[in-house]
Amino acid sequence: MKLLLLGMNHRTAPLALRERFAVEDVRPGLGKLVAGDEIDEAVLISTCNRVEIVCAAPRLEPAQLRLRSFFERELDRRGDAARDPALDAALYEYADTGAVRHLFRVASSIDSMVVGEPQILGQVKDSYRAAVSCGACGPLLTRLFQHAFSTAKRVKNETRIAERPVSVARVAAELATEIFDHLRDKAALLVGAGEMTELALERLRSEGLARIRVANRTPARAAELAGRFGGSAHALDELPALLPRSDVVLTSIGGDAPLLDRDAFLRALAQRRNRPIFVIDIGVPRNVAPEVNELENVYLYDIDDLSAAAAANAEGRRREVVTAEALVLEEQQRFDVWLAALSAVPTIRDLRDRAERIRRRELERQLARLDLGPEQQEAVDALTRAIVNKLLHPPVSRLRDQSDREQGLATLETARALFGLDESGDDEEGDER
Amino acid sequence: MNLDLHAWTAAVYLAAALAATLAVALPAPRANRWAVGILVVGAAVHALAFLQLHRQEPPPPLTGLPFVVSLAAWMAVLFFLGAARFARLAALAVLVAPAAFLGAFATSLAAPAAASLAARTSPAWSHAHVLLASGGLALLGVAGGAGLLYVVHHGRIKAKRGLGGLPLPPLEALDRVNVVALSVGFLLLSLGVLTGVMWVRATQGGFWTSDPHASATLVAWAIYAVLLVARFGAGQGARRSALSAVAGFAVLLFAVVGVGLLT
Numbered sequence: 001m002k003l004l005l006l007g008m009n010h011r012t013a014p015l016a017l018r019e020r021f022a023v024e025d026v027r028p029g030l031g032k033l034v035a036g037d038e039i040d041e042a043v044l045i046s047t048c049n050r051v052e053i054v055c056a057a058p059r060l061e062p063a064q065l066r067l068r069s070f071f072e073r074e075l076d077r078r079g080d081a082a083r084d085p086a087l088d089a090a091l092y093e094y095a096d097t098g099a100v101r102h103l104f105r106v107a108s109s110i111d112s113m114v115v116g117e118p119q120i121l122g123q124v125k126d127s128y129r130a131a132v133s134c135g136a137c138g139p140l141l142t143r144l145f146q147h148a149f150s151t152a153k154r155v156k157n158e159t160r161i162a163e164r165p166v167s168v169a170r171v172a173a174e175l176a177t178e179i180f181d182h183l184r185d186k187a188a189l190l191v192g193a194g195e196m197t198e199l200a201l202e203r204l205r206s207e208g209l210a211r212i213r214v215a216n217r218t219p220a221r222a223a224e225l226a227g228r229f230g231g232s233a234h235a236l237d238e239l240p241a242l243l244p245r246s247d248v249v250l251t252s253i254g255g256d257a258p259l260l261d262r263d264a265f266l267r268a269l270a271q272r273r274n275r276p277i278f279v280i281d282i283g284v285p286r287n288v289a290p291e292v293n294e295l296e297n298v299y300l301y302d303i304d305d306l307s308a309a310a311a312a313n314a315e316g317r318r319r320e321v322v323t324a325e326a327l328v329l330e331e332q333q334r335f336d337v338w339l340a341a342l343s344a345v346p347t348i349r350d351l352r353d354r355a356e357r358i359r360r361r362e363l364e365r366q367l368a369r370l371d372l373g374p375e376q377q378e379a380v381d382a383l384t385r386a387i388v389n390k391l392l393h394p395p396v397s398r399l400r401d402q403s404d405r406e407q408g409l410a411t412l413e414t415a416r417a418l419f420g421l422d423e424s425g426d427d428e429e430g431d432e433r
Numbered sequence: 434m435n436l437d438l439h440a441w442t443a444a445v446y447l448a449a450a451l452a453a454t455l456a457v458a459l460p461a462p463r464a465n466r467w468a469v470g471i472l473v474v475g476a477a478v479h480a481l482a483f484l485q486l487h488r489q490e491p492p493p494p495l496t497g498l499p500f501v502v503s504l505a506a507w508m509a510v511l512f513f514l515g516a517a518r519f520a521r522l523a524a525l526a527v528l529v530a531p532a533a534f535l536g537a538f539a540t541s542l543a544a545p546a547a548a549s550l551a552a553r554t555s556p557a558w559s560h561a562h563v564l565l566a567s568g569g570l571a572l573l574g575v576a577g578g579a580g581l582l583y584v585v586h587h588g589r590i591k592a593k594r595g596l597g598g599l600p601l602p603p604l605e606a607l608d609r610v611n612v613v614a615l616s617v618g619f620l621l622l623s624l625g626v627l628t629g630v631m632w633v634r635a636t637q638g639g640f641w642t643s644d645p646h647a648s649a650t651l652v653a654w655a656i657y658a659v660l661l662v663a664r665f666g667a668g669q670g671a672r673r674s675a676l677s678a679v680a681g682f683a684v685l686l687f688a689v690v691g692v693g694l695l696t
Contacts, residue, residue: 178590181606182522274670277603293591296670305593 001040001140001337002060005099006067006091007052010113013090021050021051021075021385026127029074030136038066041138043131043145047123049113051075051294054103056140060095097404100144100339101110101332107148108155109162116317119191121152134328144335151331158327161320164313168306169199171313172280173207175227176248179299189246191260192253193225196303201250213242238251244271249279252289265292266411272297280306338339338392340412347412348396350421359388395419437505438482439541445475446510446534453526462600465523466532471484472510475530477509479537500541501567506536510569512614516575519605528578558632566625566650570689572618574655576611577682580675581652583607587672611678619657622685626654649688652686656681 008018023029025043033042033055035302036091042055045248057063078084094102103110107124128145131137137145156162165171180186188209190201193216201212212231218258222233234242236259243249243264248375254258260279268277271324286302293300301309363384367377395415402411416422449471456464457525474545513529516522579602586601602609629650631644641647663669 175590177603178586178601179604181603181609269666273668276671296672299590301593309593 002057002063003054003096003099003140003144003216004057004060004063004067005054005094006050006064006071006103007045007050008090008092009050009052009111009267012092013086017086018049018051018091022046022075023049023051023073023075024405025422026130027136029070029135031134032074033066033070033116036066038062038097041131041141042136043127043141045124045127047120050106052106054099054144055136055140056144058425064093065303069367072238096339097332097336100335101328103144103148104151104328104332105325108151108324109327110154110155110321110328114166115314115321116166118162121149124152125149145340147331147335147338151328154331155324155327159320159323161317161324164316166310166314166317167199168196168282168303168310169203171306171309172200172250172301173203175280175301175309176278177207179276183207183209183248185210186247187245188248188250189212189242190214190225190231191236191287192216192228192283193221193251194252194282197252198225200280200282201242204248205229209248215239215242240267243268243277247275247277249277249278249288250282252282253287255283255287256285258285259283259287260292261289262291262295269295269297282306323401330428344399344402344412347421347433348399351396351399351415351419352392354419354421355388359384438478438485439537440480442475442482443534443537443541445471445478446506446537449475449526450530450534451567453524453530457527457599457601460600462524465526465600466524469514469517469523472514472530475533475537476507476510476514478512478662479503482537484509487681495537498690498694501603502536502564503540504563504567504688505532505570507537508568509533509574512572512575515589516610516613517576520602522579522602522606522610523581524602525575525582525610528581529575531573532578543609558628558635559587562625562628562632565621565628566689569618569620569622570685571623572614572621573678573682573685576614576678579607579614581677583592583611583677584672589676598658606673608675611671611675615657615661615674617666619654619661622650622654622657626650641661641675645684646688646692649684649692653681653685653688656684 008021011016023044023046026046030042030044033039033044033053036279039055039057040058042053043050045054051276053067055063059064060172068091070262071087078089079132103113103124107121109116110122119199124145128137131141134322143271153273165174183204186209188201188204190197190212192202206210212229212331214222214226214231216225217234217236219233219235222235226229226233226338239260243260244267246268249260249261251340265277269275274297276297278289279292279298281300281302288300290300290302292298309433363381367380372380399412399415449468452464452471456462456468480580486500509529510533513522513525517525529570583604586599586604589601590597590604629647630640633647634640656677659682660674663672663677664674
């Protein structure tokens with residue numbers, strides 16, 4: 001049985017190309033894919049960053065052709081992918097060990113755009129479940145995907161690849177948890193609006209933030225944001241009253257001069273009896289005077305500080321990739337051993353069948369020429385059987401022994417090639433006449 | 434004094450200290466859970482050590498320095514375990530566990546001391562003094578430890594470097610434990626000083642003694658008194674309060690252990 005993977009991802013295909021091949025419901029396509037003889041089992045992974053098909057097939061070449069045609073005819077929304085040279089450049093293909101390793105890397109988030117991001121494992125699990133639910137996933141891919149999931153878990157537990165946040169919003173939320181024990185009794189003040197501050201606020205809210213107040217130049221905009229986050233809307237001139245009641249302040253508002261200066265925070269701290277304030281200033285130019293960070297109980301982070309922390313974390317994750325790759329390689333070799341052991345039985349059976357066919361044919365041919373009695377015929381039959389058995393004993397023993405070692409798959413492939421087990425030609429070919 | 438059980442206690446605390454150190458050094462925050470779990474076991478073994486001590490015939494003197502240090506270490510562990518149930522303070526084990534180990538280990542090495550004449554003539558005051566002062570030492574020690582971590586963590590967040598590199602407790606939790614430990618610890622220390630005065634009166638007739646231990650303890654008490662007034666009366670910030678807690682504990686440690694070793 002061969003394993004084959006064909007696909008494209010964020011590195012090989014631009015978004016415009018990827019979205020042409022993205023699939024929402026993978027089940028109808030998978031049903032068609034495994035309906036033919038070329039492919040026995042298949043799983044289709046479709047996310048915003050990749051479209052990949054993993055399949056198990058009896059023979060490699062027909063499966064390759066079928067997968068390629070599936071991409072062109074079934075997945076392409078435009079329907080003319082066959083004429084698109086960009087598709088050739090975007091598609092990559094891995095067979096057997098390569099396919100196993102690639103899938104393990106994908107599930108472990110080593111192959112992701114943001115290395116270590118946790119979503120991909122859930123997406124791969126969803127894809128696997130969808131394939132199981134439509135009957136496209138059989139025992140081989142089930143074993144492969146279960147092994148991929150355990151590999152991803154191992155990588156997560158034994159490396160720090162997913163430990164540090166790499167987005168500005170998550171860094172801001174983590175900083176809040178380094179300052180505050182919990183956010184259940186904390187209030188946040190959003191000044192202005194912006195995608196990044198809103199993402200950060202959303203993240204903080206998911207951490208349990210108790211109260212949200214929104215101040216904006218435009219009352220309608222403040223009301224809209226307050227409605228979205230379940231908070232209260234305020235005008236900018238309320239800031240002096242709002243600041244002392246805020247534990248987290250997020251600012252992203254236009255203006256040439258800082259909106260909040262050192263004195264504003266000094267007054268707020270006095271009213272708060274020095275309880276800390278965490279300030280996230282995403283505004284450019286900055287909305288909070290930089291010297292505010294000199295105040296003992298104010299922790300001010302601007303966009304550069306947050307970006308630098310996110311970049312440092314991303315670099316840390318990249319360093320962990322080396323360890324993660326070693327784990328993936330180890331798990332891939334384990335899977336190869338399992339696969340090899342699985343393949344040893346049919347290889348031995350094929351070898352014995354082929355030898356027996358040759359023995360019978362030659363025996364019949366020679367018996368027809370010779371004038372032998374029944375006892376003599378039986379003796380010749382036993383003699384040839386013994387010769388074949390003795391000749392086959394060493395290779396069969398080696399195949400059994402090697403199948404549970406790392407090189408097992410390679411040994412099996414060599415044996416099949418040496419004995420011509422995958423050739424459909426006549427067994428007499430090459431025989432001495 | 435049953436040295437074997439104290440040696441076992443020290444071994445368990447050492448294991449907790451190693452787990453807590455690994456948690457911060459690697460960093461591997463999960464190891465903190467191990468450290469806290471091992472500390473629970475250590476506190477239980479420590480309690481058994483005290484029980485066995487209590488049943489000795491004749492009971493050893495409770496006023497000796499080894500016993501005071503051991504009792505303070507045990508109380509500090511108990512207070513830490515209680516605090517860690519309510520706030521994300523497990524990483525504080527990196528200071529509590531080694532301190533507990535040192536306390537138990539020193540006790541396991543110490544030879545049993547004879548009870549002083551003063552302790553024998555006034556056991557009630559001497560026991561009250563030891564229990565209260567040990568409690569004060571324990572809590573003010575935890576306050577000093579939390580203060581030290583607060584100063585380090587505060588500096589890292591302010592300097593914006595290597596965030597998350599050290600899995601330290603959040604500043605708010607460190608400050609809260611600092612405030613509680615300072616308040617209760619100061620109360621116990623004050624009661625310890627008071628019972629100490631009563632003990633001196635009962636045995637020597639006066640209210641004060643020229644003993645360096647008494648003088649150094651009074652200095653430490655005064656530092657804590659100023660600290661608490663500054664914190665609760667003048668609204669002093671958490672960082673300065675943390676620094677003061679570290680300084681106060683250094684003086685108190687000298688008063689209890691340093692003077693005891695020097696004299």
